[in-house]
Amino acid sequence: MKARTRTLIAAPALTLAAMFAVAGPAAAADTTQGDLKPVPLNGVDGSGSAMVWVDGTTLKVEFQATGLLADSPHAAHIHYGSDAKNQCPVAADDADGDGHITTSEGIPSYGTVQVSLTTSGDTSPDSALAVDRFDTAAGGDITYERGEIEVSQALADDISSGEAAVVVHGVDYNDNGTYDGDEMSDLDPSLPAEATDPALCGIMNVSQMADMPAGGVQTGSGSTAGVENIGLLAAGGAAALAGGALLIRRRTLRTDS
Numbered sequence: 122m123k124a125r126t127r128t129l130i131a132a133p134a135l136t137l138a139a140m141f142a143v144a145g146p147a148a149a150a151d152t153t154q155g156d157l158k159p160v161p162l163n164g165v166d167g168s169g170s171a172m173v174w175v176d177g178t179t180l181k182v183e184f185q186a187t188g189l190l191a192d193s194p195h196a197a198h199i200h201y202g203s204d205a206k207n208q209c210p211v212a213a214d215d216a217d218g219d220g221h222i223t224t225s226e227g228i229p230s231y232g233t234v235q236v237s238l239t240t241s242g243d244t245s246p247d248s249a250l251a252v253d254r255f256d257t258a259a260g261g262d263i264t265y266e267r268g269e270i271e272v273s274q275a276l277a278d279d280i281s282s283g284e285a286a287v288v289v290h291g292v293d294y295n296d297n298g299t300y301d302g303d304e305m306s307d308l309d310p311s312l313p314a315e316a317t318d319p320a321l322c323g324i325m326n327v328s329q330m331a332d333m334p335a336g337g338v339q340t341g342s343g344s345t346a347g348v349e350n351i352g353l354l355a356a357g358g359a360a361a362l363a364g365g366a367l368l369i370r371r372r373t374l375r376t377d378s
């Protein structure tokens with residue numbers, strides 16, 4: 122009889138845990154992915170791949186790229202435009218016919234900067250050219266991972282739709298191993314065009330792989346992620362009703378958009 126009593130007491134706790142597991146952030150994540158390919162005309166012999174997980178209004182982004190100008194900062198962004206083609210540029214997008222695709226010439230294809238894929242600090246479009254906070258591609262390679270990137274609900278929905286682009290910038294037209302040249306950037310006239318013209322681009326299509334990577338939306342680089350998860354679980358029971366209301370509100374917003 123004691124065992125049965127215990128089971129009855131334990132049951133509500135299990136139910137709450139199960140509710141949280143279903144309504145929790147990890148289960149709600151949308152996964153998008155795409156291959157990074159050279160932007161035509163820009164002389165890049167590189168490649169890569171990227172994944173973007175959307176969990177409510179929080180993003181986790183991973184990308185790998187090779188064949189970039191080594192040891193030079195490479196601005197990287199998520200681009201999107203509601204009135205863009207949401208494709209990567211083609212050679213015909215060289216509007217001024219100078220033989221290169223500038224960042225601006227790519228905007229009708231991939232849209233404007235929505236998220237700056239910096240290694241630290243701000244990730245808004247304000248940091249689009251924060252050259253001291255982008256990966257410098259040691260040996261020409263970048264392995265990027267960052268979680269807990271907060272965006273608006275509208276942008277989260279746009280990315281979840283599978284039409285956003287990951288664009289990595291920075292090329293070397295004259296093949297001399299550094300950003301230079303007489304042609305200046307269309308984004309910042311104090312920088313060479315080589316420093317900002319797009320190198321690699323990929324559209325982040327909706328993925329069949331539904332799972333978040335190990336560590337979820339946490340950066341996963343230390344043991345604190347586990348501690349935060351324990352805190353989340355502890356708060357989960359009390360917050361279950363509030364969380365449910367939030368999910369309903371999100372769905373409403375999504376329907377309206």
Ligand SMILES: [Cu+2]
Nearest residue numbers: 197198234288
């Ligand atoms: Cu960009």
